[in-house]
Amino acid sequence: MTTRIAIVGFGNVGRAFAGLLLQKREALRREHGVDAVVTAILTRHHGWARDDGGLDLEALISSPELPLRDSRPLIAVLAADVLVEVSTLEVRTGQPALDHLRDALRSGMHVISANQGPIAHAYRELEALATERSRALRFEAALAALPVFTLARYALPGAKVLRLRGVVDSAANYVLSEAARGVSLARALTAARRLGIAASDTSHDLDGWGAAATAAILSNVLLGSDLRVEDVRRTPITSVVAKQAAAAARRGKRVRQLLTITPDGATVGPATLSSDDPLFAVEGSSMALELETDVAGRLVLAVHEPRVEQTAFALLADLVNVARGGTTNIRSR
């Protein structure tokens, strides 16, 4: 079965996804019966490309500019079964990614988003739209490489998620891990930017805006709440917190930017953890989530220092599940 894919956005994640499609093309065909072809790539500032029979990805991956420059086609006219949305994150509004997802769902495409914005801002609307048209709405890559939604969808059907705890912002966690070794906040942040894990805007990571967006997504999807990003109570990581991290390390403890979600709301802020805590070992740019459920017990899912290739893989996993016919969406309540 051929699955035709349109990609919107072609930065690091988009290119890593295209590379993975090339690398795994044979395995997907052989093991999963999925024949994936990319029929269009659209970007805002770097041109676009289209071939309804399938683009030559190998050539495009290494080219900074896409061949076509004149007016970009509407998503609705593309010959695609699935839209993969990997455009630049705009966490405060979710745009223009939100409109891309709306257009694709209305045109009868399945959608896969690596972009937190639309899911944080409009999950209910998108889920209703997708379910109404029997299309899949998937967004595993919105949590980088932590496959928590796949876990919830397939390993926890019939169970209720009651509370969540987690370390979800790679950059904030990296900075605190460095601070524990005595590195200053400013130097650690510079290093995180050099590694490509920190946003250019400090407030995204240290003030907890990134974790707040993740909290809104997790709460709305897994607890069925209706939380806005700005409803999440944030306590920033300051140079005082960095000093506390160094002091905690001397006592065998660790300060983490901890996310907690209950039916009553969500908080993001520094917390001191002992080595008994399953989130203690989550060092550097690693991420982890602890899910407390009604009948499935308490589960922890962690990923060790994910890179952009792992975010790209989350898109690929969503693609295979959609191509295999999985259109069950996690219902907003």
Place this chain on the structure above:
Amino acid sequence: MTTRIAIVGFGNVGRAFAGLLLQKREALRREHGVDAVVTAILTRHHGWARDDGGLDLEALISSPELPLRDSRPLIAVLAADVLVEVSTLEVRTGQPALDHLRDALRSGMHVISANQGPIAHAYRELEALATERSRALRFEAALAALPVFTLARYALPGAKVLRLRGVVDSAANYVLSEAARGVSLARALTAARRLGIAASDTSHDLDGWGAAATAAILSNVLLGSDLRVEDVRRTPITSVVAKQAAAAARRGKRVRQLLTITPDGATVGPATLSSDDPLFAVEGSSMALELETDVAGRLVLAVHEPRVEQTAFALLADLVNVARGGTTNIRSR
């Protein structure tokens, strides 16, 4: 859609599963469109029950003996779409559970097994039989409440599992956790039996036979190898190891019964872990697995002190996935 279920075995896990079906009946219908009815329950020594229109589970759960005593019907004649196999574990041979699964698959049923034996001994044969007949073979409950196969099936399609590390024997881990506090091996084992987490046969847990069976399953299913339970290199937990656990605790470290699996083979035995290790925080009867993959990074999945209700939930999750039409088996290679 009605899914008719036959249950073989009706001990702790079987009864917990029946209880969960009652508790979640409405949620499964409403949220997943699955209408689950149990049409038969068979046991070896405690009678059997059958009603093609659906048994009254509420009455049967609390009754130690099932109503019918004369010759038990063959699995092939039952009016069931899915066989749930929860009979007593016989890890050395896999019988009689293995024959139950064979009979059910040959009769066109899907099978769900909580029993490690058949999967450890005959995964290739069962997988081939199921795939040939387009039936599902699921066994998440064989790893208690750690949903690693669901994770592999849905979160890791197209990725290769390269190596595994884990703490998978609740009783062995409980004993080592107690030993770290100075409790003797014998007393800790007695306590574990009282909690219902230890097998009556000491060698199952401390000599690593239980973990070896788990290793065979993980290796054969996730790495595509052809490992027998007796191929796993085992180092027993002795009273010397218990003393090492107490000494390690004084240095801030922990001794665990560590399982390691690579393409070259599997080992089970005591290992000293530091607090940086993601398996360090796995205390008491908790379990965890670390999966190293080619393109999906390094993931950790852990469950905190699972009880029999969580094993029952693993059966329920398999049931929902099968009822939703998931028949893709993880191919043996």
